[in-house]
Amino acid sequence: MTFLALDVGNTRLKWALYDRPSPQAQLLAHGAEFLENIDRLSEGAWADLPTPERMLGCVVAGDAIKRRVQEQMELWDFTPQWVVPSAQEAGVTNGYDHPSRLGSDRWVAMIGARQRMLAQGPVRPLVVVMVGTAVTVEAIDAEGRFLGGLILPGHGIMLRALESGTAGLHVPTGEVRPFPTNTSDALTSGGTYAIAGACERMVQHLREHTGQDPMCVMTGGAGWKMAPSMSLQFDLVDNLIFDGLLAMAQHRFG
Numbered sequence: 001m002t003f004l005a006l007d008v009g010n011t012r013l014k015w016a017l018y019d020r021p022s023p024q025a026q027l028l029a030h031g032a033e034f035l036e037n038i039d040r041l042s043e044g045a046w047a048d049l050p051t052p053e054r055m056l057g058c059v060v061a062g063d064a065i066k067r068r069v070q071e072q073m074e075l076w077d078f079t080p081q082w083v084v085p086s087a088q089e090a091g092v093t094n095g096y097d098h099p100s101r102l103g104s105d106r107w108v109a110m111i112g113a114r115q116r117m118l119a120q121g122p123v124r125p126l127v128v129v130m131v132g133t134a135v136t137v138e139a140i141d142a143e144g145r146f147l148g149g150l151i152l153p154g155h156g157i158m159l160r161a162l163e164s165g166t167a168g169l170h171v172p173t174g175e176v177r178p179f180p181t182n183t184s185d186a187l188t189s190g191g192t193y194a195i196a197g198a199c200e201r202m203v204q205h206l207r208e209h210t211g212q213d214p215m216c217v218m219t220g221g222a223g224w225k226m227a228p229s230m231s232l233q234f235d236l237v238d239n240l241i242f243d244g245l246l247a248m249a250q251h252r253f254g
Ligand SMILES: Nc1ncnc2c1ncn2[C@@H]1O[C@H](COP(=O)(O)OP(=O)(O)O)[C@@H](O)[C@H]1O
Pocket: 008, 009, 010, 011, 012, 013, 131, 132, 133, 134, 154, 155, 156, 220, 221, 222
């Protein structure tokens, strides 16, 4: 039973086709499109795919984008299913004041990270960082309780905010430096260390709260930009969201 996993963020749609809805599935094909290009998926990357029989996705890009994605999927027979965060799923408990108001991408990534940790070895608290359009930094205790998380602007939004809110900042990308001595390096380093600092703070909070050393994972399209600047050990993982969707799909379709 072929399975299509979709992750629609505020910048890009990521998709992956598997031979079945299970964490043990084989990846058959995958891709990513910037949102401005998604209306051509059915005649482009999706035209010659083996037909997906089931689909599960998360979308945080709004209803208009969601409708456009659903139009592209009309070439197939399944009814699209989109994750809505609940109070508990796949071993993770949702500590948000209103569980369904949590971003579905955050929920799915946490479930993916927890599964990954359980597969690897001893149970520990988890810090899950996603570096996309925005940056999210989640804390989960060893029992699988999502305690809460941070939302920060991503690199692009930080730079655009500085450019539009000041007279003297124009933003060619610079290098990450401990002591930046030009505007470009100062901006790039400021953004990178703002994100790194938030991650380190969350690790500290979680360590204090649980008395254990958390495992730290990082994912998202811009994760590779952050990884070299982290002072703590963070595992850079390709796509936690697909891991999470496979785990959830096994329950729904398995
Ligand atoms: N090929 C690329 N071209 C431009 N930006 C990229 C590319 N790959 C990753 N990025 C970076 O990743 C971010 C988007 O990551 P992604 O995880 O797709 O975000 P979202 O889930 O919010 O759509 C962009 O803001 C950019 O900083």
